[in-house]
Amino acid sequence: MADFIEKQGAAIGLIGLTPFSAFAADGDMSRELSEARQEGSVWTAFALNRHLNPFTIDVDVENGSAKLTGTVETEVERDLAEQIALGVEGVNKVDNQLKLDPEFQAKASTEPNMSQRFEDATLAATVKSKLLWNSNTEGLDIDVDAENGKVTLNGSAQNPEAKELAGRLAANTDGVREVNNLLSVSKADSSAAKAQNAADDAAAAISDAWITSKVKSSLLYSRNLDGLNITVDTQQGMVHLSGNVQSSAEKQLAVETASNIRGVRGVDADSLRIDS
Template sequence: MTVLAATLLSVCTPASADPAHDARLEGSVQTALSLNRMLNPFRIEVAVEGPRARLSGEVENDVERQLAEHVALATRGIEQVDNQLRVNAELVERPLELRAYAQRLEDATLAAVIRARLLWSKITEKAAIEVQSNEGVVTLRGKVDSAEAKELAGVVARTTDGVHLVNNLVSLDTAAMAKARETPVDVPSGPQPSDSWVVDKIENSFRFSRNLDVLNIKVTSDHGMVRLTGEVVSSEQKSIAVDIARQIIGVRGVDADLLKVATKVEG
């Protein structure tokens, strides 16, 4: 093959030769747009080719147009965005059911986040707790085998970003409480999860918490012995981080000696 032919072939070949990878990236961008409370009412179409995403559709104003581009760029694997979104001010008159649908989607996401956090906790992993959210007001129902599990369920819900109010209607199951007393506290109920699983669940719990600046906290684990390093803005944040990490399944201990509290600089 001549140099000229090779050059022409490279120009004519699409930037991406992996349609499956493009489809996964497209799904990731679409999900990120759908989960954004400002953007989820709008029908935004996404097409991905290699590291480039194309956005098309209509939004109400230029703020939302730029936000959609930022959300797409924040998706791992996307390096360029062809923003073809059109601004249509008349969308403010769109049927209210679309806004209602967006709220239902947000409530469903919020409830799913809380359920996941409860499943990751060694205290509530097996608790039959029903989670419902209505415009950020969360209701918990079900029965648990300890007062600690009931209290933790309320704490997990209250500290989840996006929750405005929690109705903790979880009740105590006396028969299950009596059976639970026969099992020593902190006895593992299953195989030890991998360190990568433990780190992932701690980091996600931090990310879903409204009380933490997670960008400055690094989490590592060695056979369930967790170390937190970095910096937080207050001793309260440090305590919250330790408490969240300590109750994750598979965590045997938490070392936070290197998680420093930022020193305030007098201006």
């Protein structure tokens, strides 16, 4: 946790202060200790995530904004770290300064074993990201593993519908050949319920730019959609889709994909045309 000792040391200066200044200092100390706890929560979440714990990621939280620095191997891992940080209570913005390891990218293009590892890691992180972005599954405790295109989901879901949705999100990811959905269903999973409620409460604070980015990514990740032909624009949580799709089924899937992203209040697809 960045600067935790320094933040604790700030409390020492309270001795001998006037009541008014001591009150102000108490507020500063409380804020700094809260930020230190948030940093610890983000760091712990990274340490417990099998896709991120191999990397050294530094976290610094200030006024609700978490700055992430360090190096990861793929763009999807970089985005996954951002989504996990946003899931920590009190963090409402992420300054993502994580860099990609150029040596890994070079090896992945030349070494067969490294290339397969790269594809598996990217696929698993992509599915995990889709689950985190989705308003109906992001609060669930789901571990994602990928091996040669086969994705295995472990953890718990609040109901059969959430389990089925997680499986569909994984299966509809480009590159996934098979899904082994081992999620257990437990209505008593209060931690997942609390996480989901917290996400719902924070939905209004999600920026239009964040929503647009995640809708675009989800469309691109879909095996059944050509996301490059769909334009996404978001205004005050309302997503507007335009461009071309091949069928009414594709249009419906695009609307469903956008509707399920966290923070989306509605989807306007009137300008999304079906090619004849």
